[in-house]
Amino acid sequence: MQIPLEDIRSCFEGVIPSGISTCAADGTPNMTYLSHVQYVDSEHVALSCQFFNKTRKNLMENPRAAVLVVDPHAARQFELDVLYVRTETTGPLFEKMKLRLDILASLSGMTGRFRLLGSDIFRVLDCRLVMGTTAVADNARTPALDRIALLSTEMAGCEELSALLELTLAGLAKHLGYPHSMVLLMDESSSRLYTIASHGFPESGAGSEVPLGAGPIGVAAERGIPIRTTNVTRDLLYGRAVRQSLAQRNDALAFEEEIELPGLPEVRSLLAMPIRTRERTLGVLCVQSAQPLGFSGQDELVLRVIADHLATAAMLSSQLTELLPARERPTESGPAPVGPSVLIRHYSHDHSVFIGSDYLIKGVAGAILWKLLSAYVREGRTQFTNRELRLDRDIGLPELSDNLEARLVLLKRRLDDRASVLRIEKDGRGRLRLAVARPVDLQEVTS
Amino acid sequence: MPAIDDALFEFLSGPNALLLGTRDTCNVPAIARPIACQVYPDREQVRVFLADPRAVAHIRENGAVALVVVRPTTYEGYQLKATDARIQAVPEAELALVAESRVRLLQEMTRLGLTPEFLELTIPKVDSGVLAAVFSPAAIYRQTPGPGAGERREI
16 A cells, blocks of 8 residues: 555545545446545545445445545545445444434434444555645644643632633633633533533623534533534535435425534534543533634543543532531622612523513523522522522422532523623622622512 | 536536546546536537546546536535546637636635635646546436435436
């Protein structure tokens, strides 16, 4: 082989479409675009078998094929002379290729519509450069151990979840060169993820949700594995093309919407790293880029270290907050609310809270806010402890040690983003203060 | 009845990405990346512009081609097959039109988030080495991804 496959691994990232040429027994060539060529080992590649029937028929008659792949860094093009060997319909390779297809399908709102019939394995007889130069542009990010250590030390110094999240995401940008990042945590039903912190996006996106198993972020959480998407634009276009083909056959009745990815409006690549501890997924650390192939296998390793450290630090920070006694502080009353009163409604069936006509938050975070507001109106209280909220049965907090603090962080972000009437402020370790700028009228809606 | 109807004629006017499948005398397939294609006014013949010596040799040997034409921003695509392809020189005056088609394609592809500098390297440049393969499609197939991919399009 002229060029070892290991030297052109980036060609198999699926950034630039590939092509396969086969030939029928009667000498008629067949050409097909491919969305992805999977690297298997130094002598083999695999192609997903879904739609291209003529290719398959030809391979059964004549196992020789030519595959064209493109290096997404230097635009070099390589032709692989390949020989069809076998098709796998089970096993790790098949599952890996099926996962990729599942993510693509769910991103396009077509969960379950893309069926991988098999992974076609080819032996590579030769690999030749057919366009471009042999000089390689090395765009791989170099893992900076000293910088990882710096961030790790800073994270270890955090006592509270809110500070830990802010510092981690800011540190990813400052020390490690990931300017756009977010953390999503699993909600109490373990069916969705919600954004609790973000850095470097036009909007904070706090509270935005991703269903478990949907898109790269949802799949990373559901399966507990990192998901790297190299060209979101291409995946979406491909999905839309399939969707349109299905629609033309009146087969589009049960389509879901395309997944709305929180984050960059023009996101082209992302890496979703599950935050896991003791076999449990707490959430997902996600970095995004507006460029295709923004992240490599090296980035996966870096993010793995940070996500693991974040998981441990988050668990410890929550436990610390709970274990250490709340520091008693003299009661201070803030400035009295002024101006016209604001109607705040609470819908008890899902704990959604509206300020005026604007939706603010729901779920456990909504229940916490209602508890605070009720105590404020009833007793004039503005200071609360984490411990009393944790013990309050009305809030319905799941028995997860990290959940209260995560909800408070989310609630604070949402209030900062959306409401000028209310704020939640830290009031020392394990304590918080409700700041109310205008008089409030509370309305409980039970139906 | 022309071989290529109005809708397909319009589509084949581009901007489209192209791949050309050829084969040698032992039926070993090969791939070339043509620069542009053009439908003749009679709509029965297609001309594809390429600068790939091996594809040229294959076509001279046996005339069998499979041309895939895809709109990169929608994935709409068709495959044109023929057995009568032959190689022709391209008059110098026409090279400018080929270069124009190339620029239109590169502009279309920037919508996918790839830089112009990168894209410039992906399509062969237009120079005096460019030749044309002229053929009459014997069959046309849909290649838009989905359940209809591979279906023959009536001509």
